[in-house]
Each structure stands twice: as C-alpha cells, then as structure tokens.
Amino acid sequence: MTAPMLESYVAGRWFAATDDGARIADAVTGETVVRVSSTGLDVPAMLDHARTVGGPALRELTFHQRAGLLKQLGLRLMADKDELYTLSHRTGATDRDSAVDIDGGFGTVLSYASKARRELPDDTVVLDGAVEPLGKRGTFAGQHLWTPMRGVAVQINAFNFPVWGFLEKLAPAFLAGVPTIVKPASQTAYLTEAVVRRIVESGLLPEGTVQLLSGSAAGVLDQLTGQDLVFFTGSAHTARKLRSTPSVVANSVRFNAEADSLNCSVLGPDATPDTPEFELFVKQLVTEMTVKAGQKCTAIRRALVPRELMDDVVEATRAKLAEVVIGAPGADGVTMGALASVDQRQEVLRAVKALRGVAELVAGDPDDFEVVGADKDRGAFLPPMLLRCDDLAAAEPHDVEAFGPVSTLLPYDGVAHAVELAARGQGSLVGSIVTHDEGVAREFVLGAAHQHGRILVLDRDDARENTGHGSPLPVLVHGGPGRAGGGEELGGIRGVLHHMQRTAVQASPDMLTAIGGRWVTGARRNDDGVHPFRKSLAVLRIGDSVTAGPRAVTLEDIEHFAEFTGDTFYAHMDEAAAAANPLFGGRVAHGYLIVSWAAGLFVDPDPGPVLANYGVDNLRFLTPVKPGEELTVTLTCKQISPRGGAEHGEVRWDAVVVNTEGSPVATYDVLTMVAKTWPPADGRQ
Amino acid sequence: MTAPMLESYVAGRWFAATDDGARIADAVTGETVVRVSSTGLDVPAMLDHARTVGGPALRELTFHQRAGLLKQLGLRLMADKDELYTLSHRTGATDRDSAVDIDGGFGTVLSYASKARRELPDDTVVLDGAVEPLGKRGTFAGQHLWTPMRGVAVQINAFNFPVWGFLEKLAPAFLAGVPTIVKPASQTAYLTEAVVRRIVESGLLPEGTVQLLSGSAAGVLDQLTGQDLVFFTGSAHTARKLRSTPSVVANSVRFNAEADSLNCSVLGPDATPDTPEFELFVKQLVTEMTVKAGQKCTAIRRALVPRELMDDVVEATRAKLAEVVIGAPGADGVTMGALASVDQRQEVLRAVKALRGVAELVAGDPDDFEVVGADKDRGAFLPPMLLRCDDLAAAEPHDVEAFGPVSTLLPYDGVAHAVELAARGQGSLVGSIVTHDEGVAREFVLGAAHQHGRILVLDRDDARENTGHGSPLPVLVHGGPGRAGGGEELGGIRGVLHHMQRTAVQASPDMLTAIGGRWVTGARRNDDGVHPFRKSLAVLRIGDSVTAGPRAVTLEDIEHFAEFTGDTFYAHMDEAAAAANPLFGGRVAHGYLIVSWAAGLFVDPDPGPVLANYGVDNLRFLTPVKPGEELTVTLTCKQISPRGGAEHGEVRWDAVVVNTEGSPVATYDVLTMVAKTWPPADGRQ
Secondary structure (H helix, E strand, O other), X not given: OXXXXXXXXXXXXXXXXXXXXXXXXXXXXXXXXXXXXXXXXXXXXXXXXXXXXXXXXXXXXXXXXXXXXXXXXXXXHHHOOHHXXXXXXXXXXXXXXXXXXXXXXXXXXXXXXXHHHHHOOOOOOEEEXXXXXOOOOOOOEEEEEEEEOOOOEEEEOOOOXXXXXXXXXXXXXXXXXXXXXXXXOHHHHHHHHHHHHHHHHHOOOOOOOEEEOOOOOOOOHHHOOOOOEEEEEEOHHHHHHHHOOHHHHHOOOEEEEEEOOOOEEEEOOOOOOOOHHHHHHHHHHHHHHHHHHHOOOOOOOEEEEEHHHHHHHHHHHHHHHOOOOEEOOOOOOOOEOOOOOHHXXXXXHHHHHHHHOOOEEEEOOOOXXXXXXXXXXXXXXXXXXEEEOOOOOOOHHHOOOOOOOEEEEEEEOXXXXXXXXXXXXXXXXXXXXEOXXXXXXXXXXXXXXXXXXXXXXXXXXXXXXXXXXXXXXXXXXXXXXXHHOOXXXXXXXXXXXXXXXXXXXXXXXXXXXXHHOOOOOOOOOEOOOOOHHHOOOOOOOOOEEEEEEEEEOOHHHHHHHHHHHOOOOXXXXXXXXXXXXXXXXXXXXXXXXXXXXHHHHHOOOOOOOEEEEEEEEEEEEOOOOOOOOEEEEEEEEEEEEEOOOOOEEEEEEEEEEEOOOOOEEEEEEEEEEEEOOOOOOOOOO | OOOOEOOEEXXXXXXXXXXXXXXEEOOOOOOEEEEEOOOOOOHHHHHHHHHXXXXXXXXXXXXXXXXXXXXXXXXXXXXXXXXXXXXXXXXXXXXXHHHHHHXXXXXXXHHHHHHHHHHOOOOOOEEEEEEEEOOOOOOOEEEEEEEEOOOOEEEEOOOOOOOHHHHHHHHHHHHHOOOEEEEOOHHHHHHHHHHHHHHXXXXXXXXXXXXXXXXXXXXXXXHOOOOOEEEEEXXXXXHHHHHOOHHHHHOOOEEEEEEOOOOEEEEOOOOOOOOHHHHHHHHHHHHHHHHHHHOOOOOOOEEEEEHXXXXXXXXXXXXXXXXXXXXXXXXXXXOEOOOOOHHHHXXXXXXXXXXXXXXXXXXXXXXXXXXXXXXXXXXXXOOOEEEEOOOOOOOHHXXXXXXXXXXEEEEEOOHHHHHHHHHOOOOEEEEEEEOOOHHHHHHHHHHHHHHEEXXXXXXXXXXXXXXXXXXOOOXXXXXXXXHHOOEEEEOOHHHHHOOEEXXXXXXXXXXXXXHHOOOOOOOOOEOOOOOHHHOOOOXXXXXXXXXXXXXXXXXXXXXXXXXXXXXXXXXXXXXXXXXXXXXXXXXXXXXXXXXXXXHXXXXXXXXXXXXXXXXXXXXXXXXXXXXXXEEEEEEXXXXXXEOOOOOEEEEEXXXXXXXXXXXXXXXXXXXXXXXXXXXXXXXXX
C-alpha cells in the first residue's frame, strides 16, 4: 500500500502533490508514515492569498479581537489532543516529550491571547514611548507608533518541535496582524499538518491567515518583498543559506534566525555535593540530555563544573543516567524515546566521534544499550552519552554540536573562568547557573549575558517552580547572538512588535492626538459645559475636559491634613526645619493634600457613568505649594479603551494642577472605569 | 606639490599609507584636496584594540559617566568650528548645508548626552520591562536586561554628511559601551578626519573607543564576530554587497542598513493655493531639492499632488526655484552649492535622463544655468530640476533615484490613492504630508506608516517649529523598511539599545534583586528596627523596609475626608447608591485617603536624609476599603540612583497597603530624594 501524500493548505484549499515525493519514516519502526512533496504547489498564489486575503482580514480586527480568536483556538486545540499524542509517538516522542511540544504549543497560544488582552490596546496601532517635545513653544512634537507589516510571515520550522515550533511563531504574528505560511521540517511534518488541519477546520481564524507548505520551500523566499518576514529555526548552515537569498538581501526582508547553540550549564563553586544545588544540577543535566532524546536547540551541550567537583559530578550523573529506560514511546517504563530519524542518529554518532577525539566517554555506549518495545536497528535509538573533557585547549566541545542525548563535562577554576568558557560557545540561546550564592549568580549573569538570550539561575529557592534550562517561555525572549542566529522570538509583546514597523510621527499636538488616538499636551480641549464625568463612553470624546478651582491652601489646612492623616513630616509642620530643606525653603502642603483636593475639585459627586478611580500613573510634584497659594485643576480625557465583552471601559485622564501663577504643581494620569452607556442598559446604575 | 595623504587613527597612533592612494577632488574647484588609502593599515590590530582596550575601558563607566564625556565633547567641538565650515566648503556645502552637517552632528552628541542622563540609570545595565511572574507561589520570576555587546561597531558612512553621519552613529554606540571604528566615504573623508582628530586631541574619550579608517574597508568585515555590529549608510547596492559578506552572514553579525529611498511628500487635498499649507508644501519641496544640492537620503524624490492642483504647484515651485543662486559656497548670494564630485553629477544626469523618458522637465535645464564664483565645468554643479510625470503606470519615478537636486511631481486622486503611490517606493526613510485636515492626516499616516521610518505632518500650526521633512532628529528613529535598508538608528535610547543584547534572566526574587539591582516582590526585606528614612544613601540598602499600622478606617473618617477635600463622590457618601455600583457594593474609603494615611503611617517626621517625595508611579487600587477595616503599609527600598555631581539621589520605594485580611488594597512606587550623607557634609540639614 502506498503511504498517503501529506497535503498543503494553499489559498483556501488542500493541495496534494502528484509526484512520488519523499518517504517519511516512523522514528520507532522505520515504516513509512507519509510521503511529502510540494511539486506543483502554486507558491505565488499562496503569497498572494496571504497578502490580499489574510492580511486585510486580520488588520480589520483589533488586538483584543485577534486575542479573542487565539484564546478560542487554544482552548479548542487543548480539548482534543489524545490523537495528537498517539501520532507524536511516531516522531520518537514520549508522552513527556509531547507535553512539551503539544501542550507547550497550545499553552503558548493561550499565553499570547491573555498577554495581548492585558498589555495591548483594543486598537490596531501600538503607541511606543512618550511624546517627544520637538520645539520650545509646544506646537511640534513626535510620537512613535507601531503598525503591522503588510506582507506575510514565512515561518520555517525545525523537526524537533512540530507543534510548539510553529505555534510560537504563529501566535505573535497573528496578534500583530500578519498572516502566516507554516513550513514544517519534512521529517515530522505530519504532526504539524494534523494541527494545522484542526485549525483550518475550526474555522476560527480568518481565511488566508494560516497556510501550510508541506515539502520543499524552494522558490518562496525568491518572491519576498520588504514587507515580508522570515522566521527560521534550524541549523546554522541552513540559516546562512536562506539569509543570503538574493531577494532577501536586496529587499531587506526581516530575517529572524534561531539556530542550535552549544549552551552551557554551570555548577556554582558553592554547590558542593552536600547542597541541594548539586542534586538540582545533576537532575537538570540528565533531564536536558533525555527530553526529546536531547534534540533541543536549548539542551545543555556543555556542563561547566568546578575542577574539584568533576569526579563527584561524573559519578552522580552516571548513576542517574543508569535509571533511564530507552524504547518505544508508550512502552512500559520507557523514559526516553527515539531520535527523529536514523539519519539524525548517524549525524549524532559522527559528532560524538569528533568529541571523543578530545574527551572521554564516561557514560553511555552507543554500541551497547537496551531498547524496550522496539527494534533497536529499525528505530532511531541512542543511549544518553556523557563525555568528559579535561583538555581546555580543545575546540571541539565548544564547536561540535551533537544534536542528541549528548553532553560534555568541562572543568573550570573560578567564576571568571566559567564566564570565559561560556563565551567560547560564541553565542547561545540559553545558559544556566546552579548556585545559592548571590555574588556568584551576579558575576556569572552580568558577565555572560551578552552571549545569551536567556539565563536561568537555579537554586533551592526556585527549584520547585523553575521551568527548566531547556524551556523557552512565551513571556521571555527566545534567541541569542552569534551562533544562536542573532534573532529574538517570543518575549510576550516584544515578539508581536517584531512583526510591526516602528514609525516616528512628527506633527502638531492636535494632529498627533487625531492620529494616535491619545490626547497630547497642547492639543485642543473641549469644555462644553457638560462635566465629562456625566458622559458615558457612547458620548465621551478625547479632549473633553473640565477645569475647577481655584481653592486656596491655608496653614490651617496643612496642619489639619497632617493631624488627620498622621503625616507630620517636618516640611509641613516646622517652619525653621522646612526653611533649611534645600528643596522647599519653608512649610509646604502635602503632595497627597494637593491630589486629594484636586479630586475634590474635579469630581462630579452624583451617580453617573464614571464607576471608579482605579489608579494613578506618573504623578510628579513639580513645584512646592506654600500656604496662601491657590490650586486649580484641569482634567482632560486622554485615552478611551472600551473593554470587549464588558459594560464598561477604561478612561485615562490627563490631570494638571496649577498654582496661583498658573505654574504646574502636579501632573498625573487618573485612571477610571466608565460605563459604555448611561443610564446602563440593564437598569443598574 | 603632492597632496597630503589622509591619515587613519589605528590602535592609538596616526597612520599614513605610503602608496599613491586615490586623489580626492575639491567639489568646487576640482583641485586635489587629499589622497586617500588604507594600504598597509593593520586591520586586525584595529579590531583588537577596540575589543581589548576601548571596550573594556568604556564598560568600566556608567551610562551617566559616558554621557558626561559626550557632553564635554559636544561642547568642545561646538566651541571651535569655523575652520570646519571652511573645509566643508570644499565638499560643495554652503554654510546652510554645513549647519545641518556640523552643528547637526555636534547637537546630536549633546542631545544623546542629555537623553542618557535623564532616561538611563547611573549603572551599566538597563532593565527592560516589568518583572514576569513565572510561578504561582512567587518563588520564580523573569526579568529582561540589556548589556553591551562585547565587540566593535564598524560604522560605514556616506559622503553626504561627513560629520553628522558618523556622530549620529558614534554617540549611541559610545553610550551603550561599544567602541567605534569610523569608516568615512573617501569623497569627503577629509572633513570626517578633521573632526576625529579633534576628538582624539581632546583626550576626552577613553583610548580605543574611537578609531578612524580612511580609505577602503576591504577585509574589515571578514573579521567580525557575533559580538560585532555594522552600521551602514549608503547605496542599496553597497548595502546588499556588505550584508552578504560570508562572515557577516555566518556569525549573525548585526547589520543595520540605512539606504537612500524614494521619499514622498504629499500635498493634502485641502491644501489649495489659498491656504498656508500650499505655500508650506512648495517651500519645503524647494528646500529639500536644494539643501546639500539634494544629496540627502531623506530628500523628497516624489511630490504627490492632487491632480487638480498640479498646474498650480508647477507654477509656484518654478517661481521659487528661479530664486535659487547656484555657485561656490561662500560666494556672494549663493544659496545652493555643488554636488560632492563630478562623478556624482554624471550619476544624477544619467538618472534624470531615465526619468525624462516618462516625465517632462518643468524647471531647471542641466545644459543652461548660471554658476556664481566658480568654474561651471570644473566644479560639480547642477541646477535644481523639477519633473512632472502624469503617466501613473510609469515605474521610473518610484524606482530611479537621482541623488541630487531632483524631484518629480505626480498627480493623485484621493488620499487612498496617495497611500498607494507612496507604497510604490517600496520602503522609505521618511514621508510627509502637508494638510490641515485631521482626517486626511490620520488616513495617510496610518495607511503609509508600515512603509516609513518617519512621517512628518506639516501645517500652519507646527510650521514655525517644524524641523523639516529631510531632518532626522536624535530623539526620533531614523531608518525604514525595504528599499530604505530595513534598519533603525537614533530614536533616543532606542538607538543605544541597538548596541546591546537583551537577555531574559529567570531566578528567585532574591537572585533577581541581586542581579538587576532593583528589589523584586517576594525578595528578602530587611526591617532592622532603624527607620529607612533615617538612612542616607551611604547606609541605605535595597530591601530596607518598614511596616506600619494597623489603623482602622471609620465611616466618620470617610465623611470627614470628603468634607475636607470636597470629594463627595457618591461611593463614599451614599450607602444606597454605592451599593448599586457594580464594583463597590457599599460605601468605601477614598483612594486618596488610603495613600494619605499610608504616608501618615510610614513617614518619619523629623528632619533626616529623605528630603522630599517628588512623585508616585503605578498606583493601583486593588480592593475597596470599607468602614471598619484596618490598613497596614509596608514600604521597601526598591531602587537607589545616586545622582552624579549632586548631594542627593533618587530612591524608589515599593509600597503595599493591605487590609485586615492581609489582601493588598493599594500598591505603588513612592519616589523620594535622599541625601548621600547624613548629616550632610556642608552642615545644612
């Protein structure tokens, strides 16, 4: 029987190539799972579909709407994943491995959905940073903003995480408003296809926002423009080749590469065998060697150990590795599965051979190990292999990557030396240090950060909650300099912004307000006689304002406030002491008195659409207020953020309190919740 | 007489090549100014010097110390610039042109110095974003931080801005802690060299932080690692070539390109000849055509005009161009100088010829124009040339760049059409729209932002203060997608961070506090019985804290506060109305009462090192406080920022107010000024 041809999802239809394609073998049994080919696939149609159908549909939605769809998608995918686990076995993955890939992928989608609702506006534009005044008279200012690139994100993934690998790229692209073409590595593409098919069948994401290219991506990159992006995960060799594609270079296509690196984990000098950290180090090392059979671009390839602890570490790690049971995923007691293919096994063996030229194999024998529930020769099995290299001049441990269950122990003398050895990896996705000494942690992290995208500090305090050396998290950046590809993915909203263009807009305050949707100092205010607290979101407009006051501050007021609150700080109470203060030169009103009175001046007391003041941002006391001065406050509607699915939204108000001379004494933002309609539709007040 | 050989500054010494080199001609007279060559220059020594001498010296300094040096440098350079203006004439630049280049360059240095002191900490690490909780128990969290790359920034500059062009790259690199190699374009390298020589002679910047490579940069890029950076300004063609250098690709060298683009300026449909905007548009167009003889990568190449206003614009622009006086910089009445070289003139004429295939030349005749005070044939002179292209199918106006005093007028119908035409430039450094209509501005800016690094909105309101279409500003990003190179420079601190590596650190709160120098929720607090307000910066430590309270809130307190402040909002005063509020369900205390009382609880009233509370950040009211509840506040020293050159510094305190059950009701940061010593050295209190 001929194995089925894996399909691609192109311009709204499923497409199957009609040639023979390449056979993809089950990593455990060697049987053919599927055939893969992209022959005859209409690449221009795919790009066009993304650009003219998917992109525009996505850009119609606000960030919160996109997040809502991602949330529904994540929950839908989570609800029904047993079949995927079974399919995942065929890639060599145990259930523990699949949890990282499948649950990890779906969890990343959910994490992004939640992050976007909390941290992005319910809008299509992101404002970046503060308004920059560009002239002394206040008529000209700058505001940076982010808008989505208008092309397509071509996402080229590695074989080791067929689910997480594409979802961690798709989620931020989707949120940014950029459609995706998923290009999985052929070896495990059938698992990617199964998930993409569920996404398509869910009908949740707008058509054209996700397409699938099974098989070779040849020709795709040639057709990219300066609005398109490439997100690549895989070998440094392939990254190099793709990044040099003439059209990519000529059109300045954003190219983000995430390549395997020779990540290190350091045992702190304090972490002697009698400490919890020693055990944590050994346990983590064994985990990183065996999860996904060590096929992780974040795995520990170099374990740096204080010279005097080398023997202890060898012994403890060897003992722990002896407990590992290798075999068919799902088979009884199996704790480590197969590599993705027998070709991959050959690659690893070649690398191990190179390493053995300078290092001693201290645990694991590739020629002599047990396999449970599978044919050792047909499946791509290997034992975990620990090497020890005492020759610090040797280049191989810092240079040769065995992309499998392989790590090398290296001795170091002092933290500065560990930093130096870490840097010999020439750029890593991640490093870790296991120590309970804050000085050691600080020296290593600040010394090695420039070579790393992520550094984990593991000790007894975070042991229970720590997520592990090898696990990228959606809220933290993932990537690294140099050998690691020089890219950056994830990192919460940072990963969304990588799909957007930052633009500096220069204009008058009125124009900036109109463009960015946030009131800018100097822009028109509208004081139409209706107190803005009487306006629901249905009628409130940016710029609506109220000015109230003046109210004079007396010495009695200050003393009364001091007595009532207990804040008898000398600057308020003691004329001689206050006069000696370099900033005040005499008794002054409390800052909290100023803002309390300002609220008393601007508030509209009766029930109305303003439901609550839930906070204050950026409060600055600019000029001391002395007894006899009068306070006047102006409150201006600065930003309106209706909340999807709720009866209210957030309104940010610009508040300025001025003194008798009109100089600002306090500036701040007042944050309120305001009803969408008033009186509310449900009859509640 | 042989012209002098231009020197390079290499590894602490001035170096002159001994071969003939290339002759660089005066743009006005054609005489040889200098010879340029890098033959025999020791490139590896240069790189090594930057990496092992300049980088380490720079990283010893804090951001504020680096900023202090830049400020001194900027002032020193500003003080003595007449000679530079004279030299600048030889590049073809008028004094107006030189103001942009020379004063603009020195001003950028000063702007960066001031920005860094205000927005960066007096430290060597920049924290990025909020702490990310990574576990429910609060024992594991993430914090992103930026540390400087440990390599060298190779800065390859264009011929048109020999001073500004290198200083706008040098200033952010220096602040980041990254040493610079300046590689000027040979044509105007003598002016760059004159400024670098002043920098070296000032002795202000640490040795190894600035080197100069006069002549060919061949071989430099081959030796870069993943810690090095390239910042390139110049032609798209050269950008492509350099970006494809195998070592750059293989080592993921950060490569920032800023290339010429076909920038557009749009006349709004509202800007008819009777409006101030019409005149502003024409004036700006002529300015951009003539400043630097149009040799600006930000100049207006495409002027988009409502179809019905085309004739008016042609007429008005022609009239204004007729006033331009071309000739030797400094000669009487001259308002536009020469191009940088006769080769450059040939390039421009070739491009104009291509444009004339589809467009009509409506002003300026390259074969018939007057030149004042110079030989028209020996100097690289051209008249400003305005073209008009009514053929919207033609590709040339959007594709062929005449890097000189040349612009093409194109008609459009409706703002959406203008957006579409703007996008045909395939990525621009800058665009502008001249309109007084907020709807037009918003539609154009949000529609075209993805193709632009910067967009200027010009109208009667900002006309007087606006800095012009063609002027990048230090506080705004400079760069653009696609044809513009896909890079980003400047943008205030953003430009500094482009030289740093962002790293996610995962650790326990105690470890994060030790590494980042900012107290993290969940980390140790030290309540040693001494009130932290009694501690000067000399003894105060991160984590020092005080807990005060409880104090019970009564209904009388709420009513009293309402009466005193005037804040009689119904949620505080009216039980029935407050009960109907969806958030409160009964009368609650004022938020300002809570923070006022908290201050009353934690404050230490007597004169001491805490001089003032100058602000509050991120105040959030989390749970309503009802009568009968008790408040307790904990204040913890979060961040200490001594201010260089002052007797005090800023201290940020974490404040948490909890209710009777211990649930937080308010969280915020309190900002104070604290003396460095107490009692102060000068005897003042």
